[in-house]
Amino acid sequence: MVGMISPMTTRRGLFVAPFDSLADPRVVGDLAATAEAAGWDGFFLWxxxxxxxxxxxxxxxxxxxxxxxxxTERLLLGPMVTPLARRRPQVLARQAASLAVLSGGRFVLGLGLGDDWVGEFGAFGDEPDPRARARMLDEGLDVLTALLSGERVEHDGAHYTAHGARFRPAPAVPIWLAGRFGNRAPLRRAARRDGFFVIDVDRPDDLGVVGADLAGHRPAPGFELVVDLRPEQDPAPWLDRGASWVLTRIGPYDLDLAEVRRIVEDGPAASVLS
Structure with a gap:
């Protein structure tokens, strides 16, 4: 295997769209409790x-x-992913820190550029230009991580301002950046943080390419490489290719709650053996 990640055990998680029949936090909480009992390691939400x-x-x-x-008591959890360009970094820092405290240190903050294909930015007056959002993402990351450090922050940039801010509590909040396979800018951005959620990677062998590219940027020890698969995909070929997390995607369309519950209850071992 080529790459800088060679996990002893690849962890398995769920990548859940809280849409339609799942658009109820009570239902999502029930599913997460079931997922933990069934042996899943993470529960991440669109x-x-x-x-x-x-x-x-x-x-x-x-x-x-x-x-x-x-x-839950054991599952890692978090948004996967939040477009930072439509958020205020100072508000996001407070939310992330509070969720880290609430979860007992199990919160992961997934961030990315976001897409405007259904008007999630332009329809609400947010920045529609992906190049401008990329600049906002980079600057916002600097502000966000500074605030999460608990140290005094002075920042006066093109998009964000923080004068004399010092946020406490300051629990550890891992940050995973998302990007599509083959796009080098998100990979470079992710290598400076805690993980890379690589989207639209079609073949297990492609993870070797991702790992080699990441290795060139020398990410910190413990860096996570994350992929997601459809429920009908066999995860076995992906488990020894360098991914530290393989997620099972739930959604986005035609979500049947009974079928979702079956997938969750069957647990990660069932999908490996099926």
């Missing part, structure tokens, strides 16, 4: 304001994360 005409109901990701934190 963060969207709208998702086209095929999705009608959507739950707030932060409320859902709080429900997951309260209903």
């Amino acid at each position: 963060d969207h304001l709208q998702y086209g005409e095929r999705v009608t109901d959507i739950a707030d990701v932060w409320t859902c994360c709080a429900a997951v934190a309260m209903r």
